[in-house]
Amino acid sequence: MIRMLLRVLGHQYAQPVRRTVVLMTVTAVAEGLSYALLVPVLRALFGSTPEDARPWLIAFGVAVAAYAALRYVSDLSGFRVGTTLLRGMYHRLGDHLARLPIGWYSAGRVGEVSVLAGRGVLQAMSVIAHLLAPFISACVTPLTIVVVMLAFDWRMGLAALAAAPVVAAIQVWTGRSMAAADTERAKRDREATARVIEYLQAQPVLRAGGRTVERFRLLDDSLQEVQRASRRTVLSALPGTLGLTLAVQVMFTVLLVLGAYLALGGNIGAAELLAILVLAARCADPLLSLSDVGGKLRGARSELVRLDTVLRTEPLPEAREPIQPVGHDLEFESVTFRHGDRTVLDNVSLSVPEGQRLAVVGPSGAGKSTLLQLLARFYDVDAGVVRVGGVDVRAINTEVLMEQIAIVFQDVYLFEGTIEENVRLGRPDADEAEVRAAATAARLDEVIERLPGGWETNVGEGGALLSGGERQRVSIARALLKNAPIVLLDEVTSALDPVNEAAVHDGIERLMAGRTVVMVAHRLRTVQHADRIVFLDGGRIVEEGSHEELLRHGGHYADFWNMSLTAAASGSDISELGRDSGL
CATH class of the missing domain: 1.20.1560.10 (ABC transporter type 1, transmembrane domain)
Structure with missing residues (x-):
């Protein structure tokens, strides 16, 4: 014993x-x-x-x-x-x-x-x-x-x-x-x-x-x-x-x-x-x-x-001699990833130069969110290599890798505590001016002004006392405060009302400025301004290129775009056409 x-x-x-x-x-x-x-x-x-x-x-x-x-x-x-x-x-x-x-x-x-x-x-x-x-x-x-x-x-x-x-x-x-x-x-x-x-x-x-x-x-x-x-x-x-x-x-x-x-x-x-x-x-x-x-x-x-x-239970292995990434470019080289008996990504290769934006679109279950999770090394690949700054993520110290990346998820989780405490999770040692600036950039200051408790408002377990849009603004402010060179966005505006969507979109634009970005998105204005778009289907890249190139090609992405325009014209929520449910 x-x-x-x-x-x-x-x-x-x-x-x-x-x-x-x-x-x-x-x-x-x-x-x-x-x-x-x-x-x-x-x-x-x-x-x-x-x-x-x-x-x-x-x-x-x-x-x-x-x-x-x-x-x-x-x-x-x-x-x-x-x-x-x-x-x-x-x-x-x-x-x-x-x-x-x-x-x-x-x-x-x-x-x-x-x-x-x-x-x-x-x-x-x-x-x-x-x-x-x-x-x-x-x-x-x-x-x-x-x-x-x-x-x-x-x-x-x-x-x-x-x-x-x-x-x-x-x-x-x-x-x-x-x-x-x-x-x-x-x-x-x-x-x-x-x-x-x-x-x-x-x-x-x-x-x-x-x-x-x-x-x-x-x-x-x-x-x-x-x-x-x-x-x-x-x-x-x-x-x-x-x-x-x-x-x-x-x-x-x-x-x-x-x-x-x-x-x-x-x-x-x-x-x-x-x-x-x-x-x-x-x-x-x-x-x-x-x-x-x-x-x-x-x-x-x-x-x-x-x-x-x-x-x-074995955790993800840490490199004995970690390598420091020298840049902020991203690369997938012949990546295959399986979840149980299912192949989620199959021999995927793509790259994102430093400072550029990549949008990932496709039907539910295509593997879009998995791309982000592999970049953050939530999992290890079954085959191939994921690189950040030219270095295999498995060779980078986990803390160093996390310092390079800011993630904004669709489903935001806030810890029970005040709004300020949740924002400071991005960088606990930030001074008050930096916290306030991040809140302003994310348009969180508008929320704080109308709440009786202001910055000291308790968000409840999981952020239950705030609306979805308010939670998302806190999440964006947290990411802005972290000031990481790489930003991963997972369908952050899919379930928001127009007012909150506009506010969150402004915050996202400030967050993406000058950074390397990979976004899973369906919103028209988010996708069309990406430097490059890849269309995933069945764990494979079936199309890639700029917005204009893919529309001229007339393939999967063009069909997706046309359906989005039809839904937008009829007043439907575009995100409902292809909301990503996970892997």
């Missing part, structure tokens, strides 16, 4: 953990030895001179005080180390999740990561703070008492020692019998969490479609599965709990019968027998607690295994 904990966290925590384990072990031994003083105390009290018990009582009080001090120090050490481990675990897990490929975050992993990063980490890291001391005490204190019993009467001591392998066997058997139930319970927990998240996120769609009753039933079924799994877990633990209780009671009964036999034969005094039985009773309490502590430890170990599995 400790070895796995250190493997998950890293061996830099080994020394404080080992020190805490040693301290807890010493405390448990001290507890057992303090009980040993009950033998001379009871012997004196039941002897002919009860006053002889006074020094033993004083010694017993001193021993109990020493044990209490040790217990305080060991518990405090456990809490401090546990807090340190918890903080370290969150940092390590967060850093690792940030380095995993975007493709790792499938829909099923939402619930898994939610449970793991919340209750899972807390349960796993509770070992040192809350579980280790009771477990060591339950194991070491009874063994110390048995050693004391051996010192006073070897026959009673051996009888008590015989229970040790029985208790150990019951614990091992219980752990094995509960393994499948624990795994099933964890699986159902993750599925239920994913259902809850799905249900909350899908409320607008469900209500619009009148499907809330059905969705309630799906969620209820998932929660009922959790209930059934919990019931199976409890039932699988019941035999072990009963077995442990029975073993402890049998041990005490055997000691009682053996002690009575020895006392009647004159081989042991009544005082010694009473003292040994008191010690045996003190063994029972910690042994009986093994069932509860053992169950919690198994749960914590299961979470550690899951954490270990996530942390062993």
Whole structure:
């Protein structure tokens, strides 16, 4: 358990953990030895001179005080180390999740990561703070008492020692019998969490479609599965709990019968027998607690295994000797990328000279957004090379690559906090004048002026308290503040009303000025002003050239353009004709 904990966290925590384990072990031994003083105390009290018990009582009080001090120090050490481990675990897990490929975050992993990063980490890291001391005490204190019993009467001591392998066997058997139930319970927990998240996120769609009753039933079924799994877990633990209780009671009964036999034969005094039985009773309490502590430890170990599995997932590799890009031109050379069994991009080659604008158009599912994601190295290609500044993105340090790129997505996510805090994510060290200038360029200042809280307005989780256009302006201001030489735009105006579209378009024009730009777009005025346009279909470039060249060619792009003009003339939203839904 400790070895796995250190493997998950890293061996830099080994020394404080080992020190805490040693301290807890010493405390448990001290507890057992303090009980040993009950033998001379009871012997004196039941002897002919009860006053002889006074020094033993004083010694017993001193021993109990020493044990209490040790217990305080060991518990405090456990809490401090546990807090340190918890903080370290969150940092390590967060850093690792940030380095995993975007493709790792499938829909099923939402619930898994939610449970793991919340209750899972807390349960796993509770070992040192809350579980280790009771477990060591339950194991070491009874063994110390048995050693004391051996010192006073070897026959009673051996009888008590015989229970040790029985208790150990019951614990091992219980752990094995509960393994499948624990795994099933964890699986159902993750599925239920994913259902809850799905249900909350899908409320607008469900209500619009009148499907809330059905969705309630799906969620209820998932929660009922959790209930059934919990019931199976409890039932699988019941035999072990009963077995442990029975073993402890049998041990005490055997000691009682053996002690009575020895006392009647004159081989042991009544005082010694009473003292040994008191010690045996003190063994029972910690042994009986093994069932509860053992169950919690198994749960914590299961979470550690899951954490270990996530942390062993290979992130995108970093170059041992990173290369600094020397320019801001972009290039795809024979790039092939697969998502599962589907080939999203197939032998794509194109280049974007520094300072020029490339527009990418095509039907949904053609691979347009994937081009942007490969440039930002959200994924690695299966074949070919993606270059930034003449350097393979796999050879560029991730932080350096991200410094070169500003991304504005169609679906903007804002962190819960103020507008200013979200804008400053682009460059946290920017001064106030730079932040205000970026907001003005993105026309975010118009939004701030009409909000009662101004810059201190809270945007809510995901930016829920702002409209889509307002969120997009915050996103553009953030990108402007970053001032990166490469800009990637993913259909940023597709779902905006005319007023917000005009404001966002002005901000985008300022953002693109003098920068290398790749944009996924359908809006007429955005596409036609690009230096070059490529038309993707089925993961391949079927046409490329300037706006005028492609119209003269009369191919796919010309058809797209004509449909756009027709839709615009009829008052339809052009973006609905070809909104990109992902890969």
